Amino acid sequence: MTNMATDPTSLPIFNGGRGDDATPRGALQAPRRAGAHALAGQINPTTHRVPATRQLAPVPGPGPSEGQVVLDLPAAATGTPRASLDGIDWKKVAELRAQASNQLSAALGQEQVDQEIERELGRAIIQELIATENADAMHGGWAGWTQDEQFALAQAVFDALFGLGRLQPLVDDDSVENIIIAGYDNVWLEKTDGALVQIDPIADSDEQLTDDLAFIASRSEVNARPFSSANPRLHMRLDGGSRLAAAAWVTARPSVVIRRHRLRRVSLEDLVGRDMISPLQASFLRAAVQARKSIVVAGPQGGGKTTLVRALCQAINPWEKIGTFETEFELHLHELPDVHQIVHAWEARPGSGEVGADGKQAGEFSLDEALYDSFRFSLDRQIVGEVRGREIWAMIKAMESGAGSISTTHAASAEGAVRKLVTCAMEAGSHITRDLATSKLAETVDIIVQVHLQTEPQRDGTWKRSRWVSEIVHVAPGEKVKGYSTTNVFLPNPSGGPGVPGTLPDELRALEAYGFDLNGYLMADGQTEKAR
Known part of the structure; x- marks a missing residue:
């Protein structure tokens, strides 16, 4: 005590x-x-x-x-x-x-x-x-x-x-979104306005940088992680909520990315104001959440997937009991009690030391274990955060157990996200066949939202990044050869910016009862057809 x-x-x-x-x-x-x-x-x-x-x-x-x-x-x-x-x-x-x-x-x-x-x-x-x-x-x-x-x-x-030593002023700078380090003297900041700028070194050598990271990683009260030549990769949540990913000894030089989660309290309306989604997309996504459709947000690294998930979660009814399951806390729904009144937030924990008879290191706590425990918590929604590998089965189990789950994954396109998730499922267990993985995903995932990230050079020699939702795809079981079918509810906009209406499956017309602007969608769809 x-x-x-x-x-x-x-x-x-x-x-x-x-x-x-x-x-x-x-x-x-x-x-x-x-x-x-x-x-x-x-x-x-x-x-x-x-x-x-x-x-x-x-x-x-x-x-x-x-x-x-x-x-x-x-x-x-x-x-x-x-x-x-x-x-x-x-x-x-x-x-x-x-x-x-x-x-x-x-x-x-x-x-x-x-x-x-x-x-x-x-x-x-x-x-x-x-x-x-x-x-x-x-x-x-x-x-x-x-x-x-x-x-x-x-x-x-x-x-x-x-x-965080010399990194601390950068983490505390509200104009910084990402800190990117490829060696102590090759440091870049991605600013909130999309600019990408290089800054002075943040250490005196690569060795000092790795020493500093090991010091930071070993020190946290509840989130301590090993970082050494025997444990050459580091993923952790920093005090204050930023996410740090680092690798050394297995990379040519120490590589670090710190992601600042500056938009924790964000709504779909906020993203409309930022030109990330259109008002019509916001209407569709809000209704999909209210109708308890299971959604996967896909896109490139740094594309704004987690920010979009937070906005989708704001559309969840405030009285619903939510469970979140993450390798490192990034959603932070449990820190917004005025928005989400009851949130049980689980965070996985890596083990250390020798591997036991069960194949786990001492102290390890997995998302599978967290999800298993959560079934005694009377949850209305189970939200598995980022899916990079074996987390896929926690996501599938959450979507099978209760409708309305939300997750993220990395993919270049909406349909590519399905293929990526199938691969993750197959890699998670030698007994998993492609047919089984495909059928599971086709039965559990309802909608895939694809985020596009575009980087453009500026006249002053810097780069600027823009993000928007380019596709929204409906997923359903399909023919045996493919195993699933997809329908492009919103298509990429040839002019850039948020996607435009495509084809609305009959079953999604029911979203009108949850606030979807069906008439606006059909009118815009007609205009899109004329433009083609």
């Missing part, structure tokens, strides 16, 4: 404790977690800096010398801008982070403390370290850091200890 009453001043660091000096300065070692709490929890938003208004308990050490600034690190967001990180000595940041990590571990020992107390202690340690470094420099005849420089350095050390 967390000790909520612990006073930071009672911990060893305030009684002269200095941590373990055995660890070399600059080592990238995560602190020992006290009851899995050390360095856990959501970091303070680094897009903000709090003025020096919150005084910490005094820390033993030399008093401030002439010209030395006593720092108060951020305690909460106030809307003031963060200190500039320009000109930061990142080797010094790594050195101070290691020292602070060691001292924090030594101070906490086996004590279980509240996250805020832990962070208060971390702030105090960083304050003392920077004050001591500054005093030593000035006593040695060197110019000390200015107040702004001390604030910037303190913020950088705090980010490195509790956050």
Whole structure:
């Protein structure tokens, strides 16, 4: 049980404790977690800096010398801008982070403390370290850091200890949608306006980048993941909800993509306003959700599939009980209680160590197990997030068990999505034949929504990306040769942009009872025929 009453001043660091000096300065070692709490929890938003208004308990050490600034690190967001990180000595940041990590571990020992107390202690340690470094420099005849420089350095050390280090300002930047890294010095940002721009390195070497990622991966309280030459791939949810995917040792250089989920509260109307879907498509999709059709959203990587699923989920009745099943939380429906009143959110967990007799690593928790457990939760809908491989059977089981499920997958076209899912099903088990996989999908999937991603060069040498729903296809069982049939309810628009009406199967006319603008669709379909 967390000790909520612990006073930071009672911990060893305030009684002269200095941590373990055995660890070399600059080592990238995560602190020992006290009851899995050390360095856990959501970091303070680094897009903000709090003025020096919150005084910490005094820390033993030399008093401030002439010209030395006593720092108060951020305690909460106030809307003031963060200190500039320009000109930061990142080797010094790594050195101070290691020292602070060691001292924090030594101070906490086996004590279980509240996250805020832990962070208060971390702030105090960083304050003392920077004050001591500054005093030593000035006593040695060197110019000390200015107040702004001390604030910037303190913020950088705090980010490195509790956050993502040099990546943290990028993750906190609301204008950034994706952070793409192909080596420490090949870093790109995909902005919310679609622009793709290159920025300065975020580490001093590939080795430092992988060390930093391993530190981040090992530190989370509930989402810790191994990342090493023995575990060369990393998929995890970061504090704050962003998704990180990384690979090293099996790639030419460390490769990282961080996806910021900036549109959590989004509706189909919002996507109409962003020209991702047309009003007629929004009418059809809203009615399909209300009619409890099972939907797969397909498209390329970074195409906006998860954003579209969130918008589709906003069309679910607020009283419905929802279960979500994801390898890493990305939908975040459970964080919107005013939209979805009852959400049970499951997240898979990778195992570690040796493989047991059941073929699983110790501690592993799969989506299959989560779905199995969920049948005792009286759910109205079971939503399996991204399907990349064996998750396909969790998706099929969810769609078989109750109508109205929603999932995503990667595919170049709507019909290609069916073929992709068949392949995933066959790869998930040696006993699965193509006929079985095809029949299962044809019987469970009702609609496939295809998202198109287009990248165009700009005059200034940058690139701009645009996204829209190009196809909406109805799936049904078909002849034995193919096993399924598809009907293009919305076809790709030759002029670009959201798809245009195609052919509406008779069974989908019933969607009019759920709000589908059938007359508008038929009129637009006639205009499309004339245009052809």
